[in-house]
Amino acid sequence: MEQYDDQQQQQLFPSSYVDSSFVVANGAAQGDRPRAQRRRRRAARCGADGGEMDGGGDPKKRRLSDEQVEMLELSFREERKLETGRKVHLAAELGLDPKQVAVWFQNRRARHKSKLLEEEFAKLKQAHDAAILHKCHLENEVLRLKERLVVTEDELTRLRSATGSHAVSGDGRDAMGRVVCSGSPSSSFSTGTCQQPGVGGGDHLGDDDLLYVPDYANSDNTLVEWFSLYGMI
């Protein structure tokens, strides 16, 4: 009993989803059992008994009554597995063949499982869609930050050219008293070599005064962090 439940759970949510249509289309599900052969067998069987069901009953398939289905549903909700005793009891109570009850439970389990799978699929799809949306938002945010970065970079360049070389005092400081790096003028983010006027000159500057972009600041994220650190964003 318990083992069957575990097995069912495993089959309910397999680790890898395989499209059943693919399996069927590739004939791997039932070992390529020929349909024609089954049809022939069925036709022969029907022909043999004159197209009637066992016991000479109604040849047409009869649906279970609402009451019967209701009782079966009730029983199914209590326990999805059907022990022999319960099956016989139910069958007697509903006026059905025990085999009919067994078949009903088999079909009910199968359809319950496919319903669960559908629900699980819907949930996963919803989560997937939400993740895609979140990714879009993040990408937009990155674009926005990059744009701000470019603007800030332009502003920096403009400020530098406005202050010009004359604005840099002999000790290598700009008008704001910050140390000016002598990196490539084309990029304010180049590592450059920082002029340390204080070295040997007795005029020591604190780290806060150093306008310097380190080597590791070569990715967008690091640049953003760096700009944030300096309150430029």
Next chain:
DNA sequence: ACTAATCTAATCATACGCGGTATGATTAGCCCATTAGT
């Protein structure tokens, strides 16, 4: 180990209501389904 009962998965066939869905029934299981009782 053997066997009967039972299971899952796939499929068919019919009912119900108008092309497609719901549902009862059948079949295979291939390193030959699994489980439980003997």
